[in-house]
Amino acid sequence: MSLSQFTGFRTVLASPFKNVLQLTIPSLNAGVQIRERSTKHWAPQFKKLRRLKIQKVKLPNFREENDASKLTPDQIRARMKEQGILPPRSWMEKPVLITATGAVFEPYVPPEGDGKLSTLSLGGAKQSVELLSKKSKSMMAVRKIKSFDEDFSTSTFPEIAQEVYLGAHKALAEKDYDGLHKYVTELCFPIMTHDIRFCTIRWQFLKSLEPPRIVHARCTDIVTKENVFSQVTVRFHTQQTLAVYDRFGRLIYGSEVVAKDVLEYVVFEKHLANQYGLWRIHEKIIPDWMPQREPGIKTFVQEEPEIETPAEDVTVSATPAESAVAAVA
Incomplete structure (x- = not known):
């Protein structure tokens, strides 16, 4: 054919x-x-359920050796490749990012009576002389900061510090924790947010009684000499109002009407080695001579008084022997 x-x-x-x-x-x-086939099911909407009726289960192999010391390197490699496990490294390295220090190095010691003594008085004159004697280290630290940050200036930095100060307290009053991280360090964040979960804060900045000024500056390095941190202490003398309410709406501290004069020494920190580092609040220095704050008035659940119930008279039936003795008497 x-x-x-x-x-x-x-x-x-x-x-x-x-x-x-x-x-x-x-x-x-x-x-x-x-695309059709002769084996197509008449109800395709249950296709997924029919597929799930049969599931593959990996059963353990009891004949397999589990002791890794008895296996050859090729067997260990094949088993780890089968299980999708990466081989371990001979060294243990973990990345560590240090964005803030854990304390204030060389903290500033405020002179006693600061904010109350005039510069014309004897005590005020002594304070001015002490500040001049401590300025040498601060000037060296400022020079170190300028070597990393050319835009840093002691005349303009107090204004920047005041903006950071106001932004941090506004974020705290609004409970904006994401925004608060931009203004405070990892050391200051838990201190500021402690025990305010069920509180309502009303804070308002009224005015500055004295312009903010730099009183202290220090620099230090951690681990390596290139990893430099800087801390600048700024003195704030302001007028503010603060009121704290508990979860029931009761006032536990302060007042929204009465303004108070506040004298604070705030430490600002910056990671100079980080190109994108920011000046953030690190801690507040509270001198020993400063008077103690008024404690907050907290509310508690009043316990119900226990009422003593009088004992009930219970009649006990006498035994036959006791009844006979009573009849003879």
Whole structure:
């Protein structure tokens, strides 16, 4: 049989089969290519459930050796590759990012009576002389800061510090913890947010009684000499109002009407080695001579008084022997 005869015979056999398919499958008559199969289920919406009826479970191989000391390196590598485990390294290195120090190095010691003594008085003159004697280290620290930050200036920094101070206290009053991280360090954040979860804070800045000024500056390095941190202490003498309410709306501290004069020594810290470092509040220095703050008035649940119930009289029936003794008497 020639090739042409075989092709014609195949065409004759294929035409009846094609007619049968067109009768059973309507998509062929429409000329639309649709992927169909004869084993398609009549309810395809339950296809996922039918697939979940059979789940592959990995059974443990009790004949497998579990002691790693008895396995060869190739067997350990093959087993770890099968389980998707990366091989352990011979060294243990973990990245460490130090964005803030854990304390105030060389804290500033405020002179006693600061904010109350005039510079013309004897005590005020002594304070001025002491500040001049301590300025040498601060000037060296300022020079170190300028070597990293060229825009730093002792005349403009107090204004920047006051903006950070106001932003931190506003974020604290609004309980904006994400915004508060921009203004305070990791050391100061838990101190400022301690025990205010169920409190409502009303804080307002009224005015500055004295312009803020830098009173102390220090620099130090951690781990390496290039990793330099700087701390600048700024003196604030302001007038503010503060009122704290508990979860029941009762006033526990301060007042929204009565303004108070506040004298604070705030430490600002910056990671100088970090190109994108920011000046943030690190801590507040509270001198020993400063009077203690008034304690907050807290509310407690009053315990109900215990009422003593009188003992009830209980009659006890007498035994036959006791009754006989009583009758003889």
